[in-house]
Amino acid sequence: KQEVTQIPAALSVPEGENLVLNCSFTDSAIYNLQWFRQDPGKGLTSLLLIQSSQREQTSGRLNASLDKSSGRSTLYIAASQPGDSATYLCAVRPTGNMLTFGGGTRLMVKP
Amino acid sequence: EPEVTQTPSHQVTQMGQEVILRCVPISNHLYFYWYRQILGQKVEFLVSFYNNEISEKSEIFDDQFSVERPDGSNFTLKIRSTKLEDSAMYFCASSEGQGYTEAFFGQGTRLTVV
Numbered sequence: 001k002q003e004v005t006q007i008p009a010a011l012s013v014p015e016g017e018n019l020v021l022n023c024s025f026t027d028s029a030i031y032n033l034q035w036f037r038q039d040p041g042k043g044l045t046s047l048l049l050i051q052s053s054q055r056e057q058t059s060g061r062l063n064a065s066l067d068k069s070s071g072r073s074t075l076y077i078a079a080s081q082p083g084d085s086a087t088y089l090c091a092v093r094p095t096g097n098m099l100t101f102g103g104g105t106r107l108m109v110k111p
Numbered sequence: 112e113p114e115v116t117q118t119p120s121h122q123v124t125q126m127g128q129e130v131i132l133r134c135v136p137i138s139n140h141l142y143f144y145w146y147r148q149i150l151g152q153k154v155e156f157l158v159s160f161y162n163n164e165i166s167e168k169s170e171i172f173d174d175q176f177s178v179e180r181p182d183g184s185n186f187t188l189k190i191r192s193t194k195l196e197d198s199a200m201y202f203c204a205s206s207e208g209q210g211y212t213e214a215f216f217g218q219g220t221r222l223t224v225v
Contacts, residue, residue: 031210043117043202043218044154051211089154096209097159097167098144104153 002027002094006102013080014110021075021105023090028068031093035064035075038087038104047088048075080109113137115217117203123223124193132188132220134203143186144204144214145178147171154202160186161209193224 003026013019023033032051036044048057048064050073056065063076077084087106091099116135124130136143145157158168160178175191186205190197203217 034213036216041200041221044204044216046213046215049213091154093210095167097142097161098156098169099146099154099214100156101154 002030002092002100004090004092004100004102006088006090006105008105009103010106010108012108012110015080015082017080017109018076018078019080019107021077021088021090021107023073023075023102025071025073025092025100027094028071029094030068031096033064033066033073034091034093034099035062035073036089036091038089040087044089077107080107082109082111085109113215115203115205115215117201117217117220119220120218121221121223123225126195126224127192130190130193130222132190132201132203132222134186134188134217135184136186136203136205137215138184140205140207140215142166142206142209142212143178143180144206145188146202146204146216147199148202148219149196149199157188159209166209190222193222195224198222198224 007022035047050066061078066073087104089104090102118133143160148154158172159166177189200219202219204214206212206214
């Protein structure tokens with residue numbers, strides 16, 4: 001059974017720092033991996049989608065990498081801003097029909 | 112930008128009552144999903160739906176749950192007899208295809224069973 005783990009569970013950084021969020025999964029047989037942002041009490045906003053054949057994807061200040069063989073992904077956020085404060089979720093697609101989520105990293109960026 | 116829309120945003124119901132959560136997926140999407148998130152826990156898959164059939168479901172999705180696409184735009188989740196442990200945020204999602212496509216989520220319905 002696929003398990004997804006995110007480390008750290010919480011992170012507090014000063015504004016302007018570059019930071020890395022980690023995601024690991026136990027089974028490398030995945031279709032893709034998706035990073036989401038969740039604001040308190042809100043829905044999930046898709047940030048980046050990496051296909052299993054890809055190594056990384058970039059969107060603005062965000063860069064996500066995927067090492068499928070080792071079961072790891074990282075989300076790099078450059079020049080963090082207070083508006084980046086949210087919970088970041090990693091999810092893998094082990095079958096065509098479902099996503100398996102990690103527990104998230106709660107990020108606080110202090111002005 | 113197209114988005115997945117869910118109603119209501121918050122529903123309070125008494126234990127044992129039936130509830131229907133509603134979703135309008137993105138219009139050209141063919142695959143629809145329900146997930147839930149109990150407070151403080153991971154987001155969990157419930158069910159996927161394609162071509163008017165359930166394509167996959169989790170062990171959580173037991174006989175008290177059902178899904179339906181009653182018309183060309185709505186996708187619903189019915190919980191027949193709610194329990195206290197059904198209290199959670201329920202998310203609807205949709206995608207153009209399965210497998211390699213991106214899933215887009217709605218804002219969620221917070222269900223509180225009292």
